Amino acid sequence: MTTFKTTPEKADFDHIRDWVFDLDNTLYPHHVNLFDQIDKNMTAYVSELLQLSPADARTLQKQYYREHGTTLQGLMIHHGIDPQDFLEKAHAIDYSPLLPDPTLGEAIKALPGRKFIFTNGSVKHAEAAARALGIREHFDDIFDIVAADYVPKPAGSTYDKFASLNRVDTRRAAMFEDLPRNLAVPKALGMRTVLLVPQNLEHTFTEAWERHGDADDHIDYVTENLAEFLSRLLR
Numbered sequence: 001m002t003t004f005k006t007t008p009e010k011a012d013f014d015h016i017r018d019w020v021f022d023l024d025n026t027l028y029p030h031h032v033n034l035f036d037q038i039d040k041n042m043t044a045y046v047s048e049l050l051q052l053s054p055a056d057a058r059t060l061q062k063q064y065y066r067e068h069g070t071t072l073q074g075l076m077i078h079h080g081i082d083p084q085d086f087l088e089k090a091h092a093i094d095y096s097p098l099l100p101d102p103t104l105g106e107a108i109k110a111l112p113g114r115k116f117i118f119t120n121g122s123v124k125h126a127e128a129a130a131r132a133l134g135i136r137e138h139f140d141d142i143f144d145i146v147a148a149d150y151v152p153k154p155a156g157s158t159y160d161k162f163a164s165l166n167r168v169d170t171r172r173a174a175m176f177e178d179l180p181r182n183l184a185v186p187k188a189l190g191m192r193t194v195l196l197v198p199q200n201l202e203h204t205f206t207e208a209w210e211r212h213g214d215a216d217d218h219i220d221y222v223t224e225n226l227a228e229f230l231s232r233l234l235r
Ligand SMILES: [Mg+2]
Pocket: 022, 023, 024, 025, 026, 177, 178, 179
């Protein structure tokens, strides 16, 4: 049973006052591969910290990611690392693959209400990426992993912290994310949920969905193009 939609229906968003966006692979498309650079930096960090081969470092990095939501959280718990140092090194990347996206900027600007970036990365990274996209000025605030006390999405406490800090009424908020698991809590909190999928994968995702039935019923919408989705919503 397919329950998500791909074309935004105005009636589903009329009540929305706060628009909440994940950063990586959401505000910019997956194919930009910016996250690849961060991913490699994290592998290098783990390799240097624990004197592991790149292959072993990568295995451990992914294990921490699976078990703790972020590599950072795993490294903090198991190795007591300095999170600021990690974030600096992980986000020391080249932002030039990110190009200004005026269509996205216009759409975000035109959305009625407040707009937030809610990321498991750092404010510095979010600022740099949003500036490169030319959309920074359209956001009211950025809630990052430091604001979350290093407890990443999808922990429920982190969404609560975000909502209470910004006085967000979750029943009148929408969340945009590329990771399905990060939309479960938002849906439970009454948020409208939109999943970003890589280009040309909308169809694949639909088929997978149909195979797995309603396993992901916390997703209201699926789209591969955020700018187009928002533009259609505003039409
Ligand atoms: Mg993301």
